[in-house]
Amino acid sequence: MSDGFVARSLEETSFWSRIMKEHSLFLGLGFRAEDTVLIKEANHFYRIFEDIERRVHSFSLDVDPVTIQQFNQEVHTAVCHIWAFKRKVLGLILSCKLPGQTNFPLLVDHVSREANYFRNRLEELNQGKLEPLYDAIIDENVFFLRIMADHAKFIGHLLDPSERKLVEQAREFSQDFDQLLFQARDIESMRPQSQTGPILNQFLDQNRVSVKSLRDFKKTARDLIDQCRIKSIIHPLLADHVFREAERFLEIIDMFENSLTGKGNNSMIHH
Template identity: 70%
Template sequence: MANPIVARSLDEIQFWSRIMKEHALFLSLGFTYEQKQLIDEARQFITVFERIEEKLSRFNVNSDLNQVKAFNTEVYQAAAAIWSYKRKVLDLTLRCVIRTNNFPLLVDHISREAAYFANRLKELNKGVLVPKPDEVIQENVFFLRIMADHAKFIGHLLDPSERKLVEQAREFSHDFDQLLFQAIDLDSMRPQSETKPLLSQFLDQNKVSVASLRDFKKTARELIEACRIKSNIHPLLADHTFREAERFLEIIDLFEYSLNTSQS
């Protein structure tokens, strides 16, 4: 029988390594021509995560747990390295040492995702498959903020003449900001005894909103790929944000399954 830690580790690496590789690409495209060193560093990370993806193909759900844990540690080091690079870029940007086409919030956003990925690998190597019930809200806080950021980026990268889509993006940004604030409130007022009914309602509400945003991103991706809307959004970025919304929905399902299993 496959070890669940092995299966989850490989799944996390498969998803997030591609995300990290794409982050490096997006950063490289946003630098100006004279920022060659930063572009070269970004391209090096593309190579690093391509090698990780190649090595991942040698594993399967029946692979040895210790070998997978060693791989997790190797990938953790790559995730920590790209996090450090992203924070360096953010620091240079905020101090106006460099000026790029990458929003500071976007650089902060992708560094948070690198930190999340690295932390997941550490948790899996400790045998933690899913967060405890009292940590589920914090996990949702992370993803709700990611979704809110996506809506803001889409709104700013659409051509101003795309008024209807810009307004839709702003509405999603507002909705997810409210969900984020609600999650933060819930985390601070959460009773210490029984949290499952609150969590179930919370997850159900998030699922509906994320599914709606996912569908909006899917439509935007298709329109961008067909050159039917005006924007500065790279087709791969449109697909990238769509996949992250899909991932959040999968994680909500995982949380719900874990809660239901622990109740039975």
């Protein structure tokens, strides 16, 4: 196993197990009162990932890597199960078998994409795979730009329509990140010719500017919701949830830039 395997495994699982736990809560809140089986399943996953989150914080960095490899496999199994649950829910919604529930289909697809990302991460950590830096830069940005674009759309739809200025700002962010995603996919399709230092540096710089703006918008919205100063149906935890994911994307962009400029290394970059 590569250097940093334990630290990276614990860091990834700490972040994403909390995300999976919160997904369970949000999905459960969106079901109808009569959807007792689905609510029970969502609560079951909440408890599973709450326990994983608790356990991951009990490990120290000097733990035996084999123990963490086994833990990663256990977490991977749980993530596979919640991914299947999310896809089942999406199928029920799209076949009109849950009329009146309030989980957007795109939101359910969104949370299943994040589960798929997490399980792939666990697999590659355990297998000791290291994606080449230039490939990782493109793939991570394609993934996270779509996540950010989705967030902007969800915020715009969950704010009260009377919050016209904030709704318009969310719409503008949605359009901005859609364009950034299209650009990222163009760079992706131009591989390997597009994988030059100058092009990827500009790619990261441009994305950082927009992610910082969105992160700040999310922070403002979260604080206003906490203070009961705006009208919305956004759960306070959801507001913090999307803020944390923007923060993580910025950390990843900074890590990539440091690797490109020689200020760091890409030993922690897996995809």
